[in-house]
Amino acid sequence: MNERLKILPERLLPWFAAHARPLPWRKDRDPYRVWVSEIMLQQTRVEAVKNYYDRFLLALPDVLALANAPEEKLMKLWEGLGYYSRARNLQKAAKQVAQAGGAFPDTREGLLALPGVGEYTAGAVASICFDRPCAAVDGNVLRVLSRFLADPTPIDSPACKRQAREALETVYPRGRCGDFTQALMELGATVCLPNGAPDCGVCPLAKDCLAHRRGAQRDYPKKGAKKARRAEERTVFLLRCGDALAMEKRPEKGLLAGLWQLPNLPGRLTPQEAVDTAEQWGLCPAALTAELHKTHIFTHMEWNMTGYEIRCAREGGGFFWATKTDRREGYALPTAFRQFLFPEEREEREK
Ligand code: SF4
Structure with missing residues (x-):
């Protein structure tokens, strides 16, 4: 797997520099702001998050303000975003950071010790804010990799995310880790779209993408059987x-x-x-x-x-x-x- 992935940074970084959407949380690399955006973006569309994000940051501009916010105020700011345990965990984590002196952990391990922070968020904050070679693998990134490699592993299998993370981390470009993380996410969100409709004509990976070369984009990613709701x-x-x-x-x-x-x-x-x-x-x-x-x-x-x-x-x-x-x-x-x-x-x- 790793050999084929080596090409990703040189293809994706120039593309990202030219095509990145100007999203509010991309204005700087402050860990508080990036962390809040990544938690909000879990299971929620970018367009829906934009308004919430600006309002949240206006009301609670830093980690101390979040740590000290009354619960009703926090819930009101989150109202309608769903998955409310995310907001509660954000505050628990803010309190933990505040108690430790107010500085954000700058390693994956340190970030993983915060409530509500899993491998994805830890990877995103560590790479975007602290230039660590830590991958942030979500559904978008798994879809890109699955198609790029024509990989038949079901993307919802437990081992798939870990394997993808480990493989990606062998090709992380030092000094550009944050851009690489965001470029992968961006490609999945704007070009290598879900539901069988990738826009391969404008994709910087098209030349080397196995699914594209075989005309089999719609066959990937593979998924395991779904449990009925x-x-x-x-x-x-x-x-x-x-x-x-x-x-x-x-x-x-x-x-x-x-x-x-x-x-x-x-x-x-x-x-x-x-x-x-x-x-x-x-x-x-x-x-x-x-x-x-x-x-x-x-x-x-x-x-x-x-x-x-x-x-x-x-x-x-x-x-x-x-x-x-x-x-x-x-x-x-x-x-x-x-x-x-x-x-x-x-x-x-x-x-
Ligand atoms: S070429 Fe098409 S299928 Fe392959 S990564 Fe790009 S958008 Fe996805």
Whole structure:
């Protein structure tokens, strides 16, 4: 494998210098900024991250500000990005860095000791910020390598990432490690695209790419059999009293741990059963004003939700009744529930 990879730096570095997108986190190589961007970019599209990134850095410009941020503020800044444990781990790691004097670890091993930092993030920060020959192998990079080498190893097999990382690190160009890491990522994100549609006509690797030479780009990367996603029915309550909306905190462990949610129950209740439930909670339901159907997909499961909007004559039920101002300024609601809010309120929160 390694022999064929030797050509990568000389092909990719000039291409990257000419074609790199001007992304906000590429303005400098400050480890705090690069680290935050890499965590945000996990499982999230670049376009979606851009707004969050700027707002996050404005509110929490350095590692000390993040370490000392109140949890509600942090969750509000992350609201809608999903995978909220990323934000919690960011803060835990920031506290660890702050306690150690405020300087970021500059080696892969040191970075791996931070909560929420895995091989990919450690490789990205170590190479981009500290010019270490550490590869950052994600799905984009695996796709490029799989096609370039016409490698039949399934890219979701446990050993594949490690083998790719070790092979790449033998060809890392000293002094240009960060550019090389970013060039590989960039090629996967903008040229060697997923779903069988790579843009080989503009690819700097085309001459040496085995899949391209064989006309077999669509056959790579290979993937193992996928596990079916578990589907679950849920009934969601939009309980309104005046302009207040009933909310509650989720348990501290498990899915969406510790975040706010709209009250909800497993299974699909009928409209009458939903009203009866609101009655049992002591809310004096006056009218059921809407029935909504939404789906939210998590990594391993899917919620098929039926939402009932119910006007209530009184607050209660042990819920927190959040006013419109509360909902705008704090109390982050994950996307699974936010999609039930009125469109104008949803948009306001997404700005
Ligand atoms: S030539 Fe095509 S398939 Fe090969 S790395 Fe470039 S874009 Fe991907």
